[in-house]
Amino acid sequence: xxxxxxxxxxxxxxxxxxxxxxxxxxxxxxxxxxxxxxxxxxxxxxxxxxxxxxxxxxxxxxxxxxxxxxxxxxxxxxxxxxxxxxxxxxxxxxxxxxxxxxxxxxxxxxxxxxxxxxxxxxxxxxxxxxxxxxxxxxxxxxxxxxxxxxxxxxxxxxxxxxxxxxxxxxxxxxxxxxxxxxxxxxxxxxxxxxxxxxxxxxxxxxxxxxxxxxxxxxxxxxxxxxxxxxxxxxxxxxxxxxxxxxxxxxxxxxxxxxxxxxxxxxxxxxxxxxxxxxxxxxxxxxxxxxxxxxxxxxxxxxxxxxxxxxxxxxxxxxxxxxxxxxxxxxxxxxxxxxxxxxxxxxxxxxxxxxxxxxxxxxxxxxxxxxxxxxxxxxxxxxxxxxxxxxxxxxxxxxxxxxxxxxxxxxxxxxxxxxxxxxxxxxxxxxxxxxxxxxxxxxxxxxxxxxxxxxxxxxxxxxxxxxxxxxxxxxxxxxxxxxxxxxxxxxxxxxxxxxxxxxxxxxxxxxxxxxxxxxxxxxxxxxxxxxxxxxxxxxxxxxxxxxxxxxxxxxxxxx
Amino acid sequence: xxxxxxxxxxxxxxxxxxxxxxxxxxxxxxxxxxxxxxxxxxxxxxxxxxxxxxxxxxxxxxxxxxxxxxxxxxxxxxxxxxxxxxxxxxxxxxxxxxxxxxxxxxxxxxxxxxxxxxxxxxxxxxxxxxxxxxxxxxxxxxxxxxxxxxxxxxx
Numbered sequence: 001x002x003x004x005x006x007x008x009x010x011x012x013x014x015x016x017x018x019x020x021x022x023x024x025x026x027x028x029x030x031x032x033x034x035x036x037x038x039x040x041x042x043x044x045x046x047x048x049x050x051x052x053x054x055x056x057x058x059x060x061x062x063x064x065x066x067x068x069x070x071x072x073x074x075x076x077x078x079x080x081x082x083x084x085x086x087x088x089x090x091x092x093x094x095x096x097x098x099x100x101x102x103x104x105x106x107x108x109x110x111x112x113x114x115x116x117x118x119x120x121x122x123x124x125x126x127x128x129x130x131x132x133x134x135x136x137x138x139x140x141x142x143x144x145x146x147x148x149x150x151x152x153x154x155x156x157x158x159x160x161x162x163x164x165x166x167x168x169x170x171x172x173x174x175x176x177x178x179x180x181x182x183x184x185x186x187x188x189x190x191x192x193x194x195x196x197x198x199x200x201x202x203x204x205x206x207x208x209x210x211x212x213x214x215x216x217x218x219x220x221x222x223x224x225x226x227x228x229x230x231x232x233x234x235x236x237x238x239x240x241x242x243x244x245x246x247x248x249x250x251x252x253x254x255x256x257x258x259x260x261x262x263x264x265x266x267x268x269x270x271x272x273x274x275x276x277x278x279x280x281x282x283x284x285x286x287x288x289x290x291x292x293x294x295x296x297x298x299x300x301x302x303x304x305x306x307x308x309x310x311x312x313x314x315x316x317x318x319x320x321x322x323x324x325x326x327x328x329x330x331x332x333x334x335x336x337x338x339x340x341x342x343x344x345x346x347x348x349x350x351x352x353x354x355x356x357x358x359x360x361x362x363x364x365x366x367x368x369x370x371x372x373x374x375x376x377x378x379x380x381x382x383x384x385x386x387x388x389x390x391x392x393x394x395x396x397x398x399x400x401x402x403x404x405x406x407x408x409x410x411x412x413x414x415x416x417x418x419x420x421x422x423x424x425x426x427x428x429x430x431x432x433x434x435x436x437x438x439x440x441x442x443x444x445x446x447x448x449x450x451x452x453x454x455x456x457x458x459x460x461x462x463x464x465x466x467x468x469x470x471x472x473x474x475x476x477x478x479x480x481x482x483x484x485x486x487x488x489x490x491x492x493x494x495x496x497x498x499x500x501x502x503x504x505x506x507x508x509x510x511x512x513x514x515x516x517x518x519x520x521x522x523x524x525x526x527x528x529x530x531x532x533x534x535x536x537x538x539x540x541x542x543x544x545x546x547x548x549x550x551x552x553x554x555x556x557x558x
Numbered sequence: 559x560x561x562x563x564x565x566x567x568x569x570x571x572x573x574x575x576x577x578x579x580x581x582x583x584x585x586x587x588x589x590x591x592x593x594x595x596x597x598x599x600x601x602x603x604x605x606x607x608x609x610x611x612x613x614x615x616x617x618x619x620x621x622x623x624x625x626x627x628x629x630x631x632x633x634x635x636x637x638x639x640x641x642x643x644x645x646x647x648x649x650x651x652x653x654x655x656x657x658x659x660x661x662x663x664x665x666x667x668x669x670x671x672x673x674x675x676x677x678x679x680x681x682x683x684x685x686x687x688x689x690x691x692x693x694x695x696x697x698x699x700x701x702x703x704x705x706x707x708x709x710x711x712x713x
Contacts, residue, residue: 005686055578056571067568074572078580141588175579182583187591194595195602201623204592204599204607212611212618214626215697215711216633222621224609228599229592249641251623252609257682317639321647321690324682346641 002309006326010305013261013330017268024269025276031184032155032177032281034169044183051179062170065500068156069493071174072149076489079145080116083138084108087130090138096131097208103129110477115142115241117488118150118370120234120341120463121454121480123472125245127223132206139241140230145178147186147237147270150372152177153492154274157376158281160499161400163507166283171500185270186237193232193266200262201255202228227252235266238371240341240463247464248331248344249320260323260344264331267340271368274375286400288518293378295523297368300360300530301337304367308333308357318349329354332464336361339370341463347453348466352549355449359542362460363419363534370461373488376495382517383412383498385529389515399517401507408498415494420537422459422483427452427541435475439467445552449545454480459487612694614701614712620694622646628697631663632708636693650679650689653696664707666700674699 002010030036052059063071086093087108091101103111107123114121115138126135156171198204203224210222227243231253234241244250254260275297279290308329315325328345335342336358347355361367366377382399387409390397397404430436430451431443441447450466457465458480465471471480515522599607610622620626625636625644634656637648657671678695682688701708 005683009683051579051582054582056575057579067572070569071572071576074569075576075579078573078576079583082580082584136592137584137588140592141584144587144591145583175575178579182587187587190591191595195598198595198599198603198606201606201610203609204596205609206593206596207608210609210611210618212620214620215614215701216626216628216630217711218627220620220624220626222609222611222624224607226592226596228607229595233587244642246642251642251644251646252621255623257684257687315649315688318641320640320642320645321637321649321688322645322680322682324688327682344641349641 002313002326006313006330009261009326010330013264013268017265017272020265021269021272022276025273025280028185028270028273028277029280031180032172033167034172034176035167040184044180048176048179048183051183052175055175057173057175057179059173059176061173062168063173065156065160065171065496068171068174068500069496072153072178072492073489075174075178076116076145076149079142080112083115083142084112086138087111087134090131090134093131093133095133095136095206098131100129100131103134106474106477107472110481111138112142113481113485114458114463115139115239116146117461117484118146118237118239118339118373119458119461119484119488120239120241121458121465121484122241122245122247122463123467123469123477123480125469126242127225127244127250132225135230135243136226140226140233143230143233143237143239143241144182144186144190146239147233147371148178148181150238150370151181151185151270152372153496154277154372154375155281157379157495157499158278160496160501160503161278161379162282163400163402163502164504165507166281170503171496186233190229190232190236193236193262194228196262197228197231197259200259201252202231202259203252204228224252231263232266234342235263235340236269238267238271238338238340240335240339242342245468246343248342249346251320251322254344256322257327260327260331263342264334267335267338267342268368270371271338271374274372275368275378278375282400286518289400292518292520292523292526293375293382294368295520296526296530297366297374297378299523299527300364300367301333303531304333304337304357304360305330307360308351308354311351311353316349318346320345333357333361335464336462337367337369338374339365339460339462341457343464347464352449352546355453355546356542356550358464359453359456359538359546360534362456362462363423363538364530365419365460366530373461373492376492380412380415380491380495381526381530381533383408384416384533385522385526386515386517387412388529389525393515401509402502402505407501411494411498415491416533418486418490418494419459422486423452423455423538424541426455426479426483429479430455430475433475435473435479438475439470439473445545445548449549452541452545455483458483461488612698614698622692622694625693628693630711631659633700634660634691634693634696646694647680647690647692650675650691653691660700664700664704666704666707670703674703 275294
């Protein structure tokens with residue numbers, strides 16, 4: 001339960017996020033409009049044209065979905081490879097003032113696949129493991145590009161749903177969308193945010209850790225580095241991978257309540273803007289299609305908040321004094337609602353109901369979800385919902401005036417079912433191969449929660465975890481790496497395939513008999529469908545873990 | 559193997575373009591961006607950019623926002639179980655609970671110690687929320703106000 005101040009903070013953060021997102025949305029939509037030749041183009045086009053020339057990109061080439069996907073996956077694979085190489089050889093490369101050794105192959109593999117899939121599961125403590133070069137060229141670099149990839153994919157899917165009447169660009173050109181995401185959205189916003197973070201007390205230095213002799217005469221290393229530039233994109237790009245092992249609980253990554261609130265608003269910004277962008281790109285008459293999606297997403301977010309805020313929010317062990325007891329709960333729900341996965345307290349310090357709420361965010365992945373992909377998941381749920389509504393009313397399902405066919409539904413359901421598969425099978429395998437007991441995990445509900453959370457977080461490309469460096473074993477590094485890339489790219493492929501076939505599909509006036517998808521009623525049906533489908537899938541497993549802990553009355557029990 | 563087939567050519571082109579774009583992105587996002595931010599931060603905000611180092615008699619003794627170990631009974635002590643392990647702050651209750659120990663070992667009057675605490679209180683939400691204090695701040699005030707008691711630590 002929360003008091004007046006906490007309520008004011010909660011409402012202010014959410015309103016600020018919504019307002020800024022609404023203001024940003026037309027700009028984002030404009031970024032990806034190949035037709036516009038406005039002020040934006042005069043500023044950015046010369047830079048981008050130079051990039052296209054350097055890389056041999058044919059910017060006018062229209063890509064069908066398979067080419068868009070191939071270009072995306074090949075680029076992401078090569079970028080992950082760069083990161084992998086930098087991590088392995090960091091000791092032989094420049095900017096390693098602390099002399100950290102090269103990262104072991106399985107941890108380097110896990111880290112490269114983790115950051116490139118926008119997950120940021122961390123089986124390492126950055127400040128004790130990574131050189132400055134690794135923090136920048138292995139981590140920050142991929143935090144930018146995975147966010148840019150998410151945005152590009154969302155825009156391609158929107159173009160498919162919007163159809164040929166809204167432009168001749170097909171699903172678009174992946175390279176152009178990717179480059180524009182960086183030059184026009186992520187780099188400028190991160191630039192401003194990074195400098196504000198420095199002002200608020202986040203270090204930004206390449207001078208090496210500062211040794212000091214403390215007042216009592218002990219030796220202490222003040223672990224500074226290029227932190228602010230990383231924190232800005234890790235939050236804005238819903239990445240979540242921190243500079244420090246303790247993530248945004250560490251004072252240098254999150255020095256004050258002001259930086260805490262700014263980090264919260266940053267991670268909400270683009271995921272909240274995307275439904276507005278969707279409405280914008282569908283055209284004036286269809287703006288409300290975006291609103292109904294946003295309403296459903298935020299209604300689910302509110303349910304998560306209500307669950308998490310039901311227990312006491314008093315400060316306890318594992319929390320940072322400067323934030324108080326409410327901030328970690330609000331943060332944990334928000335960071336999983338946008339699958340960022342950063343933390344500002346130890347997860348084990350939180351009430352089991354907060355963990356249930358975090359699971360909900362990661363299992364749904366669309367409340368409003370990660371950068372770009374949150375909207376993509378929401379559109380997947382929309383297709384499943386119109387199908388169910390169609391079954392109930394006995395009519396052919398329709399969306400945006402087009403018929404939704406068997407193939408669409410098969411693909412959407414496949415995309416949805418991937419998630420439980422890659423969460424539950426590896427959880428089972430972790431126990432079956434005794435990889436769990438190897439790191440001291442038992443079969444009780446506390447351990448089970450930690451293992452289930454690990455794979456749920458990996459599959460949802462969220463990134464927070466209970467295990468942290470304890471999971472730095474070959475089994476957990478390799479298994480979660482596979483889960484992270486599957487959870488990232490299979491649903492993306494599925495939704496691009498659907499969008500690709502929708503692009504040239506005929507759109508007529510709706511038959512008028514179905515449920516109007518731009519209505520509040522539809523938002524409610526969508527909300528209920530998501531809740532029922534996800535809860536039915538995962539309830540038994542939540543019951544074995546955090547729900548059981550809650551019923552046993554274990555607070556701070558993990 | 560279909561040499562020079564359409565799909566092969568296309569995949570080759572995608573790999574070549576991808577490799578160039580990957581390297582360029584790594585340079586821009588991974589090097590140019592953080593280095594530019596570092597340059598601006600070091601010139602415009604060197605205190606924050608370098609970790610808010612605190613000096614006593616010209617010597618760096620720690621960071622204002624990172625906890626350092628205090629074990630002597632003469633000082634306020636930080637908490638050990640917090641999430642980051644270097645939480646610089648303690649709650650007001652925790653500070654007051656240490657007053658009698660410091661009083662016994664330093665003979666600084668309880669009222670003076672309480673006054674030092676209450677004049678350095680911060681709030682989690684600026685003017686509201688939970689009150690707390692910075693351990694280093696309190697100890698620095700003690701050292702400043704009672705140099706003779708703390709002379710062993712000011713060198």
